[in-house]
Amino acid sequence: MEFIEMRDICKTYVMGDMTVPVLKSVSLTIARGELVTLMGSSGSGKSTLMNILGCLDRPTSGECWLDGQEVAQLSGDQRALVRNHKLGFVFQSFNLLPRTSALENVAMPLSYTAEGLSEREARQRAADMLNRFGLADRLHHEPSQLSGGQQQRVAIARALINRPPLLFADEPTGNLDSKTSEEVLRMFEQLNAEDGITIIMVTHDPNVAQHAKRVIHINDGVIVDNAFTVPPAAVAGGGT
Amino acid sequence: MRIHTTARTALRALARNPMRAMLTTLGIVIGIGAVIAMMEIGAGSSVALQKTIASMGANVLVIRPGTASSGGVSFGAGSTTTLSPLDSAAILQECPAVRNATPMVRARTQVVYGNRNWVPTYIYGTTPAFLDVQDWPTLSEGEPFTERDVLNATKVCLLGRTLVRELFGDESPIGKEIRLKNVAFKVVGVLGAKGANMMGLDQDDIVLAPWTTIKYRVTGSSLSSGNQSASNSSTSESVNTLSNLYPGSQPGLYPARSAVQAADNPMPVRFANIDQILAAAHDAADVQPAIEQITTLLRERHRMRPGEPDDFNIRDMTEMTKALSSTTTLMTNLLLAVAMISLVVGGVGIMNIMLVSVTERTREIGLRMAVGARGGDILRQFLVEAVVLCLVGGTMGILLGHGGSQLVRIFMHWPVATSPTAIAAAVLVSATVGIVFGFYPAWKAARLDPIEALRYE
Ligand SMILES: Nc1ncnc2c1ncn2[C@@H]1O[C@H](COP(=O)(O)OP(=O)(O)OP(=O)(O)O)[C@@H](O)[C@H]1O
Ligand SMILES: [Mg+2]
Numbered sequence: 001m002e003f004i005e006m007r008d009i010c011k012t013y014v015m016g017d018m019t020v021p022v023l024k025s026v027s028l029t030i031a032r033g034e035l036v037t038l039m040g041s042s043g044s045g046k047s048t049l050m051n052i053l054g055c056l057d058r059p060t061s062g063e064c065w066l067d068g069q070e071v072a073q074l075s076g077d078q079r080a081l082v083r084n085h086k087l088g089f090v091f092q093s094f095n096l097l098p099r100t101s102a103l104e105n106v107a108m109p110l111s112y113t114a115e116g117l118s119e120r121e122a123r124q125r126a127a128d129m130l131n132r133f134g135l136a137d138r139l140h141h142e143p144s145q146l147s148g149g150q151q152q153r154v155a156i157a158r159a160l161i162n163r164p165p166l167l168f169a170d171e172p173t174g175n176l177d178s179k180t181s182e183e184v185l186r187m188f189e190q191l192n193a194e195d196g197i198t199i200i201m202v203t204h205d206p207n208v209a210q211h212a213k214r215v216i217h218i219n220d221g222v223i224v225d226n227a228f229t230v231p232p233a234a235v236a237g238g239g240t
Numbered sequence: 241m242r243i244h245t246t247a248r249t250a251l252r253a254l255a256r257n258p259m260r261a262m263l264t265t266l267g268i269v270i271g272i273g274a275v276i277a278m279m280e281i282g283a284g285s286s287v288a289l290q291k292t293i294a295s296m297g298a299n300v301l302v303i304r305p306g307t308a309s310s311g312g313v314s315f316g317a318g319s320t321t322t323l324s325p326l327d328s329a330a331i332l333q334e335c336p337a338v339r340n341a342t343p344m345v346r347a348r349t350q351v352v353y354g355n356r357n358w359v360p361t362y363i364y365g366t367t368p369a370f371l372d373v374q375d376w377p378t379l380s381e382g383e384p385f386t387e388r389d390v391l392n393a394t395k396v397c398l399l400g401r402t403l404v405r406e407l408f409g410d411e412s413p414i415g416k417e418i419r420l421k422n423v424a425f426k427v428v429g430v431l432g433a434k435g436a437n438m439m440g441l442d443q444d445d446i447v448l449a450p451w452t453t454i455k456y457r458v459t460g461s462s463l464s465s466g467n468q469s470a471s472n473s474s475t476s477e478s479v480n481t482l483s484n485l486y487p488g489s490q491p492g493l494y495p496a497r498s499a500v501q502a503a504d505n506p507m508p509v510r511f512a513n514i515d516q517i518l519a520a521a522h523d524a525a526d527v528q529p530a531i532e533q534i535t536t537l538l539r540e541r542h543r544m545r546p547g548e549p550d551d552f553n554i555r556d557m558t559e560m561t562k563a564l565s566s567t568t569t570l571m572t573n574l575l576l577a578v579a580m581i582s583l584v585v586g587g588v589g590i591m592n593i594m595l596v597s598v599t600e601r602t603r604e605i606g607l608r609m610a611v612g613a614r615g616g617d618i619l620r621q622f623l624v625e626a627v628v629l630c631l632v633g634g635t636m637g638i639l640l641g642h643g644g645s646q647l648v649r650i651f652m653h654w655p656v657a658t659s660p661t662a663i664a665a666a667v668l669v670s671a672t673v674g675i676v677f678g679f680y681p682a683w684k685a686a687r688l689d690p691i692e693a694l695r696y697e
Pocket of ligand 2: 046047048170
């Protein structure tokens with residue numbers, strides 16, 4: 001079985017007496033170590049698909065397997081555990097805690113981890129992570145004292161603090177200028193190539209999509225194109 | 241998520257908005273402060289009350305002239321003058337339940353020694369039996385005055401500790417002369433310390449002298465207005481001029497009489513009236529019989545017809561202590577109730593701000609959920625935040641209340657007692673308020689849907 005497998009995923013919102021089908025029987029497999037972008041027009045259901053994959057939302061029907069585990073049927077607490085251990089999220093609007101230092105922002109997910117690092121270990125690990133993203137001299141800056149690119153790097157560091165095998169990014173460069181976007185994307189490529197982290201990225205921007213080895217086009221809740229820009233053989237690492 | 245990590249997170253969240261946290265917790269601060277102050281002052285007064293009951297002897301009866309009320313109209317104790325020292329003597333002789341009895345007259349004036357002066361709380365004219373009736377501890381210095389001093393209206397006195405300290409400092413007052421309304425009294429003894437009574441008045445702030453001396457030499461007013469006959473008869477007898485040593489002394493002053501005069505011609509005490517009689521029963525069981533015996537005796541002595549209301553009233557201390565302690569408990573309970581209301585108001589304030597905080601931090605909640613916080617973690621975080629808020633408020637309230645009661649002790653001289661139970665209760669109550677009023681907002685936060693929370697603007 002592949003790292004990620006979606007089978008006939010449907011998602012329908014019910015609004016009053018109207019039903020809004022957002023995902024219409026989506027099936028998809030993604031191998032370990034891929035860097036995939038999800039593209040499509042606004043309202044096509046990209047975020048919805050990503051939220052289901054990211055265990056934030058439940059599909060109306062269908063199966064969703066993640067690392068050998070069926071996640072669509074899990075309870076809320078079990079899905080929280082999966083998110084904590086296996087998934088990292090990067091958002092368009094950074095979502096850092098205001099008036100909280102970069103270090104504490106990055107260390108925050110560790111407090112929900114069962115292994116229970118001591119406060120000092122947690123801070124050390126967060127500092128190492130920030131160091132890796134070139135923010136060693138910004139540990140005690142609050143989000144309001146950081147540039148957009150720096151904030152997004154803090155957010156990436158936070159997403160990776162629990163060393164997840166899978167990273168989701170919903171329009172991670174949407175709020176950044178082209179130069180900073182380029183920096184962040186290069187960082188993703190590096191994480192994908194060097195650490196073997198599987199990355200799923202939602203974007204509108206064809207330039208951004210060029211960084212991916214595979215682009216999934218989604219239109220009105222249906223996958224229309226699933227092509228590899230690079231032949232699958234070239235995909236590093238692979239399966240379980 | 242371990243509890244101390246949660247507590248730290250809560251403190252950080254509160255520190256992001258310290259002013260709001262302070263204002264939110266104000267209700268709790270005031271509530272707990274009031275509870276602590278009330279408990280300490282209440283505990284202090286009940287401790288003082290118990291001490292007082294012990295110190296004044298629960299078996300003492302106070303007999304005052306005048307009916308307590310007549311046809312629904314109260315004249316107030318002492319509004320008529322019907323008791324005489326002979327009544328006191330008769331009570332002692334004829335009531336078997338009475339151990340001892342003493343007449344008393346009161347005065348209020350300045351006491352002068354050298355260039356110092358002081359207005360004591362009590363100036364009592366009485367007999368030596370007073371010390372026995374009141375269970376006064378043994379004299380710390382000197383000797384009490386005698387029955388003979390009473391008969392002769394000798395100008396001698398006993399001083400309480402407080403008065404000695406105020407007038408004499410470290411000096412020994414024995415043999416010195418103090419002046420009351422320009423009458424010189426020789427100090428013959430110093431009373432042992434007794435402490436505050438149940439009204440919080442200092443019982444050591446006292447002058448005791450023979451009642452005759454106080455009545456005829458010091459309180460000139462009752463001399464002329466209250467007892468004309470005694471005044472006249474005595475004045476006509478006065479021959480010596482010992483008391484005229486001090487110029488400017490009051491016109492109606494009595495000269496001291498020689499021992500011979502006194503023996504030949506006892507003071508016309510029959511006509512004298514006194515302010516009250518103190519009688520001590522043998523023990524608590526004798527209090528009721530004593531009251532009955534005294535009532536019968538005095539009615540007989542005052543030649544009262546059956547059906548006529550008593551022209552005196554008898555009060556025993558047990559009733560008074562009961563009344564007093566019930567008043568203090570009532571007051572304490574009332575104020576506690578007010579404090580409790582303020583705690584509830586404070587709790588509602590906490591709930592309100594926590595709800596605002598949950599709404600404001602919806603995105604934070606969504607984010608925390610996205611990185612793996614479970615509903616329980618979020619619930620605990622906000623609950624701990626509310627509890628921390630309340631505990632901080634409670635701690636400040638404890639300090640405030642304790643400080644307040646100390647101020648009351650220092651500036652108003654009320655007895656207070658630090659009560660560890662009250663402090664433990666305050667901590668418990670504030671934590672409970674935090675849990676009760678923090679639960680709903682925390683529960684709301686925990687039930688948020690992560691996606692909707694993340695999308696919240
Ligand atoms: N909670 C909801 N209730 C009802 N409809 C919803 C809800 N969430 C999303 N939708 C609908 O689902 C559709 C897909 O939304 P989604 O957020 O997945 O789009 P998207 O592809 O991410 O768009 P964008 O590129 O603008 O972010 C939209 O038409 C939206 O109106
Ligand atoms: Mg979207």
